[in-house]
Each structure stands twice: as structure tokens, then as C-alpha cells.
Amino acid sequence: MVYNAGFYFLPIYLGYTAAKKLGVRPVLGLLLVAILIEPSFVALAGTQDPALTVFGIPAPVVNYSQSVMPILLSVWVMSYVERFFDKHVPDTLVTVFVPFLTMLVMVPLSLCALAPIGAELGNLLGNFLFSLGNAGGIVSIIAIVVLMAVQHFLVITGMHMALVTLALVAYAQNGVETYALVCNLISNFAVWAMALAVFLKVKDPNEKSVALGAFVSGIVGGVSEPSLFGVGFKYTRCLVGVSIANAVAVLFIGITHVYFYNMGATSILSLLNFIAPDKPMNVVFAAIAGGIGFALSLGINYFFGVTKEQAEAGVEKATA
Template identity: 45%
Template sequence: MEKNQQIAASVLELVGGKENISFVTHCMTRLRLNLKDESIVDDEKVKKIKGVLGIAHSGGQYQIIIGQNVPKVYKAVCETGGFQQEAAIEENLDQPKEKLTLKTIGSNIMNYMSGSMTQLIPGMIAAAMFKTVLVVLGPDMLNLIGVESDAYILLDFVYDAFFYFLPVFLGYTAAKKLGANVVLGMMMGTILLVPDFVALVGSKETLTVYGVLNAPVASYGQSVLPVLLAVWIMGYVEKGFKKIVPDVLSTVFVPTFTLAVMVPVLLCICAPFGSYVGDFICNGLITFGNFGGFLAIAVIGALWEFLVMSGMHPVLIMFAMTTMMETGKEAFLSPAATAATFAAIGMALGAFFKQKNKEEKAESIGYFVSGIVGGVTELVLFGVGFRYKKPFIAMAIGGFVGALYAGIFGVYASFIGATNFMIFLGYVAGGTSNLVHGIIGGLLALIVSAVATYILGGFEEEDEIEAAEELEPVLEI
């Protein structure tokens, strides 16, 4: 029996058969049943159905949490039970309004970011695999293809096709998450990457918007915060225009007016926001590093991947490159970034050993291989960190410990090179001791992160339910 039909058959059997169901529908993640008698249903048995993430009683309905696969299961239930299929309903119709607190606001923000980013994982995995093959076949390892060969160029730009245009993809998933116009969401990303705007970088500092406002000209490729913030604001703007523009004119004027408002908001507020915040944080960390010694290096090791994900890291990179060009070595960012990278890879390894679901274990070991061989950590950051949250704590602990060790022993790099296991080649010029301590720092970060991920968990049934429900619109617009 096909998987979805098996789930449907088990559900029908355990809820008392089709005779006990008066109505059945579904939303984005849940199968929603109106039962004549809920008392005859054993919740624990329903939870144990393979493919079911949990159950909930809400709004007079018996709700079975399936996840993204729910439309197929719903179709199978209707076909098996002879029910008429209905259109999917709004996910949050029966959710009570939460009182706004710092905790709920923080949770909503994390759910918005997580729900937007985890949708990108399939494309991210595919792109990362091309990068991994590139590294293995390229000059850095087997040297089977040269950097000027068509094979190398192809593998390289397929990888870039995803990560360069990340703001565009993120604009789509963020808008979808909030129920806003997905095409306008994508435009929030394309405006930042359009060639005419990118070409201005380096030639002028500001661009005048509508002849009144000045927008800073900068490179926003692979950035995250600007688009996430812009799409969130865009949702409210679009909703406002839908209320005041007559229906007969809405098709033309709602998107036009929305875009007209969002262009200056995006270019003058949202896009510079990440840059300004990043400069402030990174300059503070540099100042801290000037007198914090190895402790400052450890702090960078704990925070580095978060700075990279939010696009706040360029100032630190420029600081490291300047130091390296002036002195021939760099002992602040390099050991910290190495530890952070291996802590992220360790997070994938810890998840692999902790997870019970075979598909999730396969994904995690794929993230590990992609990181250790291809130097791509985005997969584990979005696929494990953002999805389950607790592993991020483990990654920070691992990065801190590994960077602390490297900082204590004064590890330094003589050049900035690969981001995979060959990153240690940058430590060779410092001698055997420098290389050995650099490797130990990286391994410490990996092992501590893996162990901490295993201990902290976050992959249990409750967390899987939370992950499925994060696909719901949580920032109502």
C-alpha cells in the first residue's frame, strides 16, 4: 500500500472509521476532522502512526499534524472514506491571539526566519553538492579539472546560481510564509541585485530615490536581513492598499502602490539596516579584540556563523585582510572562523547520531559531508540550526571552545583560503606547532559541538511538531 494511503487507512481506523467523521478538511500542516464522538479515539495510538507528528484538539476539531505532506494524505483520506474534497483553509483561523511579550515577539521573529529559510533547503542542498563535486575534482584535491575548464565553470556557476540570488529566493519564501504577494516578495530581492544597481558599487556612495531620499550604494548579494525585513513591512503595506483601493482597480494599483512605497523603504531603510548594525557589532568586536586577547577570539568563534548568516561580517573580514597584508599573518579572525566552521560541521554530526528518523539522518550526514569536503555550512545552519534552534547553542559552545584553545596557543593564518578541511593549509607557514594547534582547535570545536548537539537534542516529537507548525503564518499581516 502506498505511504499516504497507509497513513489515511490508519487514521480512519483509529478515529472510529468513516462513520464517526462528519466533516474532514485540512490546512497547511494539519488534517482536521469533525468527529461525532472524540472520546473513542486513543490519542497515543494516533500519534504512533508513521508519518504523524502529533495531534491537537482545537475549535471543536480533532487535528492530526502531518506537515507539508498533508494535502496528499487528505486526498487519500477522502478517497478511502468517500468524503468530498474541500479547499485548504487558513492555518491560523483557530489560534487565539497571543499577548505580546518579549518572549512571544522573539519566538515570532525566529519562527518567521526559520519558516522562510527552511523552505530553501532543497535548492541549497543541490547547489552545495555541485560545490562539493567542484572541490573534489578541482585543483584543490584531485586536480582532474582546471579552473578554466567548462566543467569547473559550470559547477561553479550552478552553485552561485542559488547563493548569489539568495535574496530573491528568500523574498519568495518569506512572502509565502506571511501570505503576502510572492512576486512582490521576490522583487525585494531582485531590486538589490539588479545589474544597474550593482554596477554603482564603487562608483558612487548614494543613489537618490524619488529626488528626495538618499540610499546607500552597497553590495547586498547573499544578504538575509534586508529582504526578511522588507517583506515583513511589505505585507502590511499591501494589506493597507487592499483595504482602500476599490476591487475593480486592485489588480493594477495594489501591487503598483505597494512597490512604489517599498522601493525607498527597501533601499533607504531595510538594506542599510543590516550593514549599519553589522558595522556597529563588528567594530565593537574589533575593539574588544584589541584588549580581550584569546577571550575575544573565543567570543568571535561563538558568534561568527551568526554574523555570516545575517550579513554582518564584512567589517571583520576587511580587518583580517588588512592585518594579513600588513603583517603577513592574522591571529584574530582566522582561528575563530575556523573553529566556528568546524563547530557548524560538528552540529551536523551530532544531529546525525541523535536523530531517529532515517530521512533526517541522511540529510544530516549529507550536511556533514558538504561542510567537511565542500566547505558549505549553510545547509546545516538552515537545515539543523534554524529548524530545531537548540543545536545553535551547541554550535556556539563548540566554536567558543575551539577558538579559545587556538587563541591561548596563539594560532595564526598566513593566508585566507579554503573553507573546508583544507583551511588548515593557511597555518602551515607558522610552523609545525602552529599547524598542530590549529588542527586541534578545529577538531575540538567539531567534537564539542557534536556532543553538545547530541546532549541538548531538540529533535524529539515535540520539536518535530514545532518544526512542522513553523510553516504556519506566525506574523499576521
């Protein structure tokens, strides 16, 4: 229940943080996203007659829980709409009419256009990358290298869910998966190492606490978002270090043909997902690939991911 609450309502948290970042009233960001995952709306998804209109305009019914692109696109456009009304509504009426008029415009715009477009963009990218992974030969090798290098960016935008969905279909049909699920799990090792590198490098106790918490959340709980959002967003050069580490790790995956065999954890125990009765070395190769990504990410991000200024920031305040 706790796990589902965290991920089902992820768009709510994202709507709040995106609104603050873009200068939108946070409560409007929360409300707009809440509408997209409102239970009766989500219940229509997958039904035979999901007819829905807003002011007579047809609105595609999509389950936007755990999605990111529809949220970012909607809140981004809302920042311009709200700014427009803030500028043109008299000061005495701002408190009531700016939120009202903003939502009057954004609800149909988001439900009928922006959110479906965002979801489709994620699906198109997922289908494109997945087709490259199944092409075979040098194309597949290049595709898996590219995917591993950008995997954490896909997680940040939520686009990885489109790939994972396609991969699960392939897994259900074939009993194994050789592309998206492999990358999704092995790339986590480099992300965890990024958080550990920051913990070891920075001196501010608060920053060390955040980085250590993100590392433990990943390696024990299998949740990479604290490392990506809590650490990677602040120390952006570390995200490049993760890309380099993953690109090298995937070369070993390609050489040894690591396959995904079992559904299970996304933590350090994710290595169990690579245990195969007909390929006993598969789990060993997966562990080596994860170790390569972890070691490279730790080294690169410790020496190059955190600047001297970032490492020293907050020390004087903490000692005072």
C-alpha cells in the first residue's frame, strides 16, 4: 500500500515541484494534476465506451498515474496562462479570478490536448527505442548503448514506463527479455554509486544525509528517484558520469548477452532476476556489469562530478 501510494501519486508530487519551479501557484499545479488521476476518470481507461467531453470537446481517457511528460507539459503551459491573467486581471480581483480563469482554460486544454500529447510522446519514444533494440546486429548494439547512456534521463521524465510496458509484453511472450528490462535494472547500479560518491565527497552534513538516504533508498528499497531528483538535479555533472559508466557497462552486457529472466525486486536483489536454469553464468555476467557501472560511476563522480565549491558549500555554516 505504501509503495503504491508513493508511485501512483508521483504526478501529484511532480505537479507541486514543477509549479514551484515554473512560478505557478503550487495549489493550481496540485489541482490540475489531481484532475488527471481522479479515480472516476482513471476508471474509464480501458473501458469499451470511455466517452468523455469537456465543453463539448472530446477528451481521450488515459491513465496518467506514474506518468511525467503529461504533467510537465500541462504545468509548463499553465505557467504562461496564469502569468497572462496575473497581468490583465485587476489587483483587487486577482485572488479569486486568476485561479478560476486559469483552471477554466487549463482543464479542457490539459484533458483534451496537452496530457494526451505528452503521453503519446512518451509512447512514440518508447516504441522507437524498442524497435531499435529488436533490430539485431550493430543496430541493436548501438541502441542498447544509447539506451543505457540515457536510461536515467528517461526515468526522470517518466518515459521509461513506455519502454518497460513494451518489454513486459515481450517478456510475457518469450519468457526472457534482452533490452529494456536489462538496461532498466543494470543502470540503477551507476545511479546508486552517484549518490554514494556525493556522500563521500561533500562536507555539509545536510547534503551528506540527503545523499546517503538516496543511496540506501536505491540499494535497499530499489527506488532510484531520490538519487536522481535529490542528488542528480543538484550535482548535474554527476548525471553525465552515470551516462559514461552505463555506456561502458552495457558493452559487457552486449558481449556476454545478459538476459532478464525473472520478475522481482529492483534493489540490489534485482540480480536474482537474472538467474536462469539454462544459462548459469547469466547472473554472474549481470553482477559484473552492475559492478562495472557502479565502480566507474563512483570513481568518475567522486573525482569529477562534484566541484570543489560544491564539496565545500555549507561547511562554514555547519561548523558555526
